[in-house]
Amino acid sequence: MNLLLAFMPFIVFVIVERLLSIPVGLAAGAVAAAALLMRDLITPGRSVKLLEVGTLLLFGGLTLLHLAMGEQWTIVDVRLRVDAGLLLIVLSTMVLGRPFSLQYARERAAPEHWERPDFLRVNYVISAAWALAFGVLVVADVVIDVMPGLPRAGGILAIVAALWTAAWFTGWYPEQHQRRMAGRT
Numbered sequence: 001m002n003l004l005l006a007f008m009p010f011i012v013f014v015i016v017e018r019l020l021s022i023p024v025g026l027a028a029g030a031v032a033a034a035a036l037l038m039r040d041l042i043t044p045g046r047s048v049k050l051l052e053v054g055t056l057l058l059f060g061g062l063t064l065l066h067l068a069m070g071e072q073w074t075i076v077d078v079r080l081r082v083d084a085g086l087l088l089i090v091l092s093t094m095v096l097g098r099p100f101s102l103q104y105a106r107e108r109a110a111p112e113h114w115e116r117p118d119f120l121r122v123n124y125v126i127s128a129a130w131a132l133a134f135g136v137l138v139v140a141d142v143v144i145d146v147m148p149g150l151p152r153a154g155g156i157l158a159i160v161a162a163l164w165t166a167a168w169f170t171g172w173y174p175e176q177h178q179r180r181m182a183g184r185t
Helices: 008-019 022-042 050-069 075-095 100-106 117-146 152-184
Strands: none
Touching (some): 075 100, 075 117
16 A cells, blocks of 8 residues: 555646646645655654655656746646656666565565565566556557547546556565465475
8 A cells, every 4th residue: 555655646746737737736746755755754664765756856856847947838748757757767766676666565574575586576576567557658648649639538548547457466466476485385
């Protein structure tokens, strides 16, 4: 659940952007990311997460860029930037050898599991599933932008299906892996 809570700034952005405006939505996303970071800083047993730091930098940077440049971005332009930024954050954590889901998993697993190769492998697979989902979001954003005549419902359906699948997989895969490992012993 903590992993899914990490995506709260993106949900806040979508809601506030719809109700008020793009710059206010971006700023609200930055505030939500800052709140998650503060929670991690003041709560015993929690650590600052790469995803949350990246999210704060993403929303904060986009807010400042939007305000400084005074551009009138469309919602598709902004969502493409946000989704591509999120994909970049997730891929970066994997390239750095610290898949973003690992920090959340360590808060739930006993320390003796942390250094096991299969623990790291499971987190690479989960992070890759999220990267794939965010890749689908980026492709859907591009298709919506380049082909405005297409019904938006298809793009929205692809986005919802990708996010739901990644969330479901995040819960399902570790249990399947544990069952498979238990069957080997």
